Amino acid sequence: MELLTDLLFNSRLLQLLAAGITLLVVMQLIPRLIGMLRINRKSRQLLQRLFPAVEILAWLLFIFWGMGKLWGDDPFYNTLLAGGFIFLLVLASWTTIRDVAAGVVLKAEDGYEAGQKIRLQELEGRIEHAGYRSLTIESASGELVKIPYSLIAKQSRILSVPKESSGGFAFRVQRANTAPSSELQSELHRQIINTPWASVTKSPQIRLVEETADAAIFEVVVYPIGKENGPKIERMLTEF
16 A cells, blocks of 8 residues: 555646646746747737736745645645735735735825825926826926825825916817817817816817818817926827
8 A cells, every 4th residue: 555655646746746747847938939939029028028927926826736645635725825925915916915005005195196296205297197006206307206105105295285387378279170169179278177187177179270181170278287287188189
């Protein structure tokens, strides 16, 4: 009986060794295959960034599978496996949990909103977007910086309420004449008020100045939150 147990254990050990070698070869080949794929540069870079995480996950699953192969008959193993999975899950997601929790507290305290100016210890700029895990800040140089809420919570913060521009920002927008001008005008109005940069108290003024068989040209006056946001609204409409 003891001999049979040893043979079974050795057989499982050989299977484990063969599977490990196979996984190692596959993990070595995948980066080369990614480089050979006929895809655009962004997609290739995304796959290359994701591969290390996939590789770690694959080896972790292999380790647990190997433990089950060798000691799966032991009742203590099931408890150990469940505890190991829970521990690794918490460990892998701890940074995310910490950032999300800090974000909930900071949003309740500070009430972040797009267009609001913020000053941290090493950065000053305008809030572009308040996400679940991080705050996106546009610096004075125009760079977008994402800072996790857990880091923001450790710093002193100075916030200022965004001021609406008293003067309007005027520009012209051309639209293909695919619908009545009134519908095109309503669509422009909807697009403007849905941006994070337009005033919520002053409605944009939109006037039809020229219309041909193919296109309609509108003169638009918007009241941005901060003078620097007027060109952003114009760019958003003209590139639509």
